[in-house]
Amino acid sequence: MKIKLKKLEFPQKEKRPERAFGRRKEKPSMPKRDYRKFFRCVLWITFVLIFSGSIVSIIRTIRFDEKLNDVTDNLMNEVNAFYEEQEIQESIVNTEGAKKFASDFMKQYYTWSFGEDKVTERSERLSKYLLNGLDEQAGLHINDVTCQSSVSGVSVWKMEETGSDACDVTLIVSYTLKEQVKRESTVTKTNEEGGEVQEVVTKMVEEDKGSYQKYVVVPLCTDGQNFVVSAIPYIVTAPTAAVMTETDDEEAVKEQEDNITFDETLTIEVTGFCETFLKVLTSGSQAELDYYTGANADILSLTGIYSFESLTDLMMYEKENSIEVKGTMTLVEASTNATVLLPVEIHLQKQAERYVVQSIND
Numbered sequence: 001m002k003i004k005l006k007k008l009e010f011p012q013k014e015k016r017p018e019r020a021f022g023r024r025k026e027k028p029s030m031p032k033r034d035y036r037k038f039f040r041c042v043l044w045i046t047f048v049l050i051f052s053g054s055i056v057s058i059i060r061t062i063r064f065d066e067k068l069n070d071v072t073d074n075l076m077n078e079v080n081a082f083y084e085e086q087e088i089q090e091s092i093v094n095t096e097g098a099k100k101f102a103s104d105f106m107k108q109y110y111t112w113s114f115g116e117d118k119v120t121e122r123s124e125r126l127s128k129y130l131l132n133g134l135d136e137q138a139g140l141h142i143n144d145v146t147c148q149s150s151v152s153g154v155s156v157w158k159m160e161e162t163g164s165d166a167c168d169v170t171l172i173v174s175y176t177l178k179e180q181v182k183r184e185s186t187v188t189k190t191n192e193e194g195g196e197v198q199e200v201v202t203k204m205v206e207e208d209k210g211s212y213q214k215y216v217v218v219p220l221c222t223d224g225q226n227f228v229v230s231a232i233p234y235i236v237t238a239p240t241a242a243v244m245t246e247t248d249d250e251e252a253v254k255e256q257e258d259n260i261t262f263d264e265t266l267t268i269e270v271t272g273f274c275e276t277f278l279k280v281l282t283s284g285s286q287a288e289l290d291y292y293t294g295a296n297a298d299i300l301s302l303t304g305i306y307s308f309e310s311l312t313d314l315m316m317y318e319k320e321n322s323i324e325v326k327g328t329m330t331l332v333e334a335s336t337n338a339t340v341l342l343p344v345e346i347h348l349q350k351q352a353e354r355y356v357v358q359s360i361n362d
Contacts, residue, residue: 101227102169102218103154105129109216109233110151110175112142119143131221131228139232141339147179147209149336157215166221166230172238173216177209177336212335214305234342235333237300267316273355274325274346275311281360282308282331294356306331306340322358323348 108125112118123136130138153174160168183205189197215238219231277292282302289301309330317324325346333340347358 099156147177174213176211278308282306
């Protein structure tokens with residue numbers, strides 16, 4: 001029996017490629033990289049950043065605009081408030097509203113009728129024009145007046161600013177007075193017997209007392225919209241209007257009260273001089289008035305306008321080289337015989353053993 005033997009084959013080692021003399025070994029080739037995905041990512045990131053930045057900028061711009069609008073609105077409000085304040089201060093002299101208000105008031109002021117209720121009826125008409133606390137008849141008391149008054153015309157002569165919210169309106173008012181007079185007439189009547197009888201009949205007849213024209217100053221104050229009569233109106237001599245103002249400075253009043261004098265002799269002396277001066281002011285000539293004023297004060301005679309009755313509620317204050325007298329003077333209006341109550345303030349100075357009036361209601 002023959003046994004065949006197979007030739008065993010062993011794995012051969014790979015032969016290294018022979019390196020040629022002088023040649024470099026070749027590197028294996030690398031696969032190419034694709035950068036499109038990278039650039040796409042960078043692009044999207046950049047887009048997102050730009051978009052986000054735009055949104056943030058828009059939000060900041062809106063907030064800035066809101067703040068800018070707030071600042072602008074506040075500035076405009078301040079500017080408008082300033083101009084409104086200036087208009088309030090300047091509109092007193094220039095506004096037609098003040099003229100119309102003063103004219104309407106003056107028509108009611110010099111209008112009243114016959115009858116027992118004339119005072120009440122006139123006071124009710126005046127109440128809507130007067131400042132609270134002011135005399136309900138506005139200084140012109142018609143209780144004892146027996147005539148009737150009707151206004152025929154009112155015109156504005158001038159306006160003068162006396163403060164940031166106040167002015168004096170000088171009006172020219174024309175009015176007519178009528179009075180009731182008893183007239184007796186004889187009437188022939190037939191009696192029962194058929195004869196004629198003369199009978200005397202008495203009737204009340206209205207007669208014109210006269211037409212008058214006055215220059216009246218009406219002090220007004222305003223809150224910027226509405227007007228009100230702030231003080232008692234007063235008559236002045238045409239064509240120059242006297243300046244009459246009121247001061248409410250509490251410190252000044254307190255200072256004056258601290259300097260009040262209680263010298264009885266001085267009080268009697270000053271009171272007598274003031275009463276005499278007011279009598280001359282309302283009944284004397286300009287030459288007589290100049291004696292009391294030293295011909296230096298710009299004070300005009302009121303003769304023919306008022307007649308002096310009395311001086312009450314007198315208070316005196318001693319200042320540097322002068323005496324200030326305050327009180328209430330009772331006058332009678334010449335044309336209507338109505339009683340007028342006016343506050344008075346007289347500044348005196350002693351010169352050469354006598355008093356001289358420096359100013360009145362100034």
